[in-house]
Amino acid sequence: MKNQANQSQPRVFKIYLPHEKQWAEVTKAQYYAYYRDIWATRKRAQAHHQCMCPRSKHWMCDGDCLDCEFHAPGDTLSIDRTYQNSDGDELSMLDKLADSAAGIEDVVTDQIMLDMLFQRLAEIMPEARRIGNLRMAGLSDTEIADKIGIPRTTFLSRLKKAKELLQCEYPDLF
Numbered sequence: 748m749k750n751q752a753n754q755s756q757p758r759v760f761k762i763y764l765p766h767e768k769q770w771a772e773v774t775k776a777q778y779y780a781y782y783r784d785i786w787a788t789r790k791r792a793q794a795h796h797q798c799m800c801p802r803s804k805h806w807m808c809d810g811d812c813l814d815c816e817f818h819a820p821g822d823t824l825s826i827d828r829t830y831q832n833s834d835g836d837e838l839s840m841l842d843k844l845a846d847s848a849a850g851i852e853d854v855v856t857d858q859i860m861l862d863m864l865f866q867r868l869a870e871i872m873p874e875a876r877r878i879g880n881l882r883m884a885g886l887s888d889t890e891i892a893d894k895i896g897i898p899r900t901t902f903l904s905r906l907k908k909a910k911e912l913l914q915c916e917y918p919d920l921f
Contacts, residue, residue, distance in 0.1 A: 797821035
């Protein structure tokens, strides 16, 4: 008789709100929508040994692992952890990072060269920007040639001549 009484009552779903330290009754859909990401986050952290939360405390989990009292460093390695290369030298990943000041100069130089290249391409072939946009849209050479109003062979010939001219003027880039 006791089992029949339990079966007739609908199951009550509750979520724990750790920041307010209280429980809230919700529907089944709300319960799963709330906990689905939290469970996935906790499982991922446990797989990397970053979550040491005991099973009896899982109800407290809010998916904010970095602020959790049970958070552990796990298998994440530090960028300055040293290792030996094949020559026996001590290195770290920090040693492999490029100097940021030199990197900025390279980026600026590359941007200037790219701007010059696009400007010259626009002089050689004024429809180049439109062709690029059409190619990015996934159109074939035949479709692009139809859109710009020239035969496909003429279109391909102009592309080839523009490429050859740019290769002669900017040999370092090609």
